């Protein structure tokens with residue numbers, strides 16, 4: 616039997632993902648060590664290997680078949696636009712993708728003005744404004760602390776993740792429009808789903824029992 620390979624998004628989602636595997640009886644102590652520099656972890660008993668990758672790279676590993684299965688946020692799946700099957704909503708890592716800004720920017724979204732939109736998610740932002748709103752915007756790609764952009768006049772609004780809303784509140788910003796809800800998802804390589812159908816189906820069933 617060949618190894619089934621999982622790519623997991625490191626960071627915020629990793630702890631919950633590893634706990635979920637542990638509940639399924641798939642443990643990997645080494646992967647929990649925050650100081651480890653090891654990249655690939657193997658569970659011989661279940662013939663499973665997994666690795667923690669940068670979240671935005673998970674869809675790439677899965678599309679190319681370097682991983683059979685991935686666990687990653689819906690935001691990353693939408694942004695990367697890779698060819699894969701999204702097969703399960705894991706229900707954790709819940710948050711929302713929103714257009715945010717100062718209250719004064721609200722009217723700019725109803726007029727058809729050209730505005731500047733800063734985001735870590737340029738594709739999601741571009742699609743939302745061009746397809747859903749039919750508004751021409753200038754997208755400015757940032758890599759973090761996106762809430763800064765409207766405060767220092769880099770942009771009128773931002774497209775970003777909102778969970779508790781505290782980052783917005785503490786910076787005098789608010790949700791102006793909601794784009795979509797987000798959570799962690801399981802994605803599968805299209806060929807793997809055919810070739811390893813039974814094993815993957817069984818794993819997904821086990822996962823489903825844990826989360827429900």
Ligand SMILES: Nc1ncnc2c1ncn2[C@@H]1O[C@H](COP(=O)(O)OP(=O)(O)OP(=O)(O)O)[C@@H](O)[C@H]1O
Pocket residue numbers: 625626627628669670671687688689690691708709710758759776777778779797798799
């Ligand atoms: N409050 C939140 N902020 C950001 N991401 C969240 C939040 N709640 C849940 N998530 C989910 O967690 C994922 C981000 O994890 P994490 O914050 O560890 O990565 P990151 O640091 O944003 O990634 P990168 O290193 O690419 O900047 C998101 O893709 C999203 O699906």
Ligand SMILES: O=P(O)(O)OC[C@H]1O[C@H](OP(=O)(O)OP(=O)(O)O)[C@H](O)[C@@H]1O
Pocket residue numbers: 758759760761762775776777778779780781782783
């Ligand atoms: O609604 P809240 O609970 O305040 O969470 C949302 C904030 O958390 C995320 O940032 P992250 O911590 O990933 O840092 P970053 O801005 O550097 O991406 C996100 O980009 C928001 O800034």
